[in-house]
Amino acid sequence: MKHTPDAKSVWSWRDALLSTLILVLATGIGTVFSKLGFTEANIIMVYILGVLIISVVVKNRIYSLISSLVSVLVFNFFFTVPKFTFLAYHQGYPVTFLIMFIAAFLTSTLAGQLKNHAKQAAQAAYRTQILLDTNQLLQKAAEEEAVFTATANQLQKLLGREVALREKEQASVLRADCLYYPVSVNENRYGVAEISDKEHPPDAFEEGIVLSILGECALALENLRNVREKEEAKILAQNEQLRANLLRTISHDLRTPLTSISGHASNLLTNGEEFDEKTKNQMYEDIYDDSMWLITLVENLLSVTRIEDGRMQLHPAPELMDEVVSEALQHVDRKSTEHRVTVKNSEEFLLARIDAKLIVQVLINLVDNAVKYTPEGSTIEIETKRQGNQVVVCVRDDGPGISDEIKPHIFEMFYRGTNKPADSRRSLGLGLYLCKSIINAHGGTIEVSDHIPHGTCFTFFLPAEEVSLHE
Numbered sequence: 001m002k003h004t005p006d007a008k009s010v011w012s013w014r015d016a017l018l019s020t021l022i023l024v025l026a027t028g029i030g031t032v033f034s035k036l037g038f039t040e041a042n043i044i045m046v047y048i049l050g051v052l053i054i055s056v057v058v059k060n061r062i063y064s065l066i067s068s069l070v071s072v073l074v075f076n077f078f079f080t081v082p083k084f085t086f087l088a089y090h091q092g093y094p095v096t097f098l099i100m101f102i103a104a105f106l107t108s109t110l111a112g113q114l115k116n117h118a119k120q121a122a123q124a125a126y127r128t129q130i131l132l133d134t135n136q137l138l139q140k141a142a143e144e145e146a147v148f149t150a151t152a153n154q155l156q157k158l159l160g161r162e163v164a165l166r167e168k169e170q171a172s173v174l175r176a177d178c179l180y181y182p183v184s185v186n187e188n189r190y191g192v193a194e195i196s197d198k199e200h201p202p203d204a205f206e207e208g209i210v211l212s213i214l215g216e217c218a219l220a221l222e223n224l225r226n227v228r229e230k231e232e233a234k235i236l237a238q239n240e241q242l243r244a245n246l247l248r249t250i251s252h253d254l255r256t257p258l259t260s261i262s263g264h265a266s267n268l269l270t271n272g273e274e275f276d277e278k279t280k281n282q283m284y285e286d287i288y289d290d291s292m293w294l295i296t297l298v299e300n301l302l303s304v305t306r307i308e309d310g311r312m313q314l315h316p317a318p319e320l321m322d323e324v325v326s327e328a329l330q331h332v333d334r335k336s337t338e339h340r341v342t343v344k345n346s347e348e349f350l351l352a353r354i355d356a357k358l359i360v361q362v363l364i365n366l367v368d369n370a371v372k373y374t375p376e377g378s379t380i381e382i383e384t385k386r387q388g389n390q391v392v393v394c395v396r397d398d399g400p401g402i403s404d405e406i407k408p409h410i411f412e413m414f415y416r417g418t419n420k421p422a423d424s425r426r427s428l429g430l431g432l433y434l435c436k437s438i439i440n441a442h443g444g445t446i447e448v449s450d451h452i453p454h455g456t457c458f459t460f461f462l463p464a465e466e467v468s469l470h471e
């Protein structure tokens with residue numbers, strides 16, 4: 001059987017009952033008036049009032065129209081001679097009935113229209129409110145997903161039916177029973193809105209609001225895209241800048257030690273016999289120092305580029321800190337023999353979950369710096385201890401220290417402070433930057449402070465590993 005929504009929407013128990021009740025009441029009052037000897041005009045007014053009330057309370061106008069007609073019939077039946085028939089002897093009655101009907105009909109129509117206007121105004125206000133809310137919601141949305149969800153929710157609220165928003169890529173699967181509106185701005189299409197129940201398209205006003213909401217949605221998406229593109233362009237430019245800086249600094253800094261190595265080597269090869277033992281030894285030492293420096297530099301550079309590209313993969317494992325420290329000390333600058341290096345381990349089995357190779361590199365950089373930036377005979381102390389669930393490592397020296405103005409910049413890439421090493425070409429400003437990157441990649445922190453009475457203290461914190469008794 002075909003489903004007829006109209007028949008269903010016209011019939012309403014509530015409206016029928018209310019209309020009947022009010023007409024019965026009007027008839028009751030009419031009877032009292034008639035008993036009291038009031039004129040028919042008064043009774044007619046009671047019916048017109050009844051119809052007016054009906055038109056205010058019922059939802060469907062048809063009930064007030066029927067009530068206008070029924071009120072005339074009931075008046076005729078109960079109050080005109082001969083009573084309790086639908087006959088009317090008096091000549092003037094047909095006119096009375098007609099006027100009564102027209103009056104009742106007009107009042108009911110006017111009241112109905114008034115009610116409709118009020119309803120429409122309330123509905124328009126509600127829809128406009130939805131539009132305003134959408135604007136605020138979309139401004140708050142920080143991701144495309146959030147923009148789509150907020151828009152779909154608002155459209156659903158507006159239309160009272162299912163609405164789905166699809167991105168451009170997913171828009172190919174269209175359903176026959178749905179309406180589709182594009183989400184686009186400035187010829188850029190971002191997706192489609194799928195509105196269910198194609199049989200009942202939104203009215204013109206609703207459609208206007210739907211289009212405004214979708215326009216706002218597209219604008220919000222365009223804004224997000226612009227922000228993202230700008231962000232990407234900025235990163236790209238930064239990377240380019242970084243690469244250019246890196247290349248410039250590196251090529252310049254590599255040249256000096258390489259020239260020295262090749263110069264010494266060439267001299268030793270061609271005029272080897274002419275140098276005394278002491279000079280030769282000095283030359284070998286210089287070659288060794290320069291190549292060691294180059295090796296550390298290349299190690300650092302490789303790590304920096306891996307971190308910058310996001311390619312640095314940590315291989316963390318539980319490691320004994322005193323082993324990590326002694327491993328690092330084997331690789332530090334040979335000149336450290338001119339300094340006193342001491343190690344202080346507060347716990348015998350201090351375990352940290354780290355990538356040992358990288359933490360060794362951090363320690364090498366810190367100790368090398370302490371050697372580089374302090375005069376001969378200075379003391380360098382490495383201390384490891386446990387603090388709560390963290391492993392704390394300090395590398396202290398009693399050198400000149402770092403001034404407070406410079407401290408905030410010390411971990412920046414290519415930053416070289418005012419402290420110059422004895423051999424000033426060996427400064428690149430990469431070491432501490434790399435230390436910070438490595439420690440941060442481990443979820444730890446690194447900081448610099450003063451060592452009293454003078455000197456520098458670098459402290460880094462790493463997550464500790466519980467000592468397992470089974471191992």
Ligand code: ADP
Nearest residue numbers: 369370373416417419427428429430431432456
């Ligand atoms: P580089 O040593 O190649 O210059 P770093 O990033 O390792 O680069 O260090 C940055 C700067 O911090 C150094 O140029 C130096 O001025 C300062 N610095 C680092 N360690 C110390 C230290 N132990 N004592 C004094 N100054 C230091």
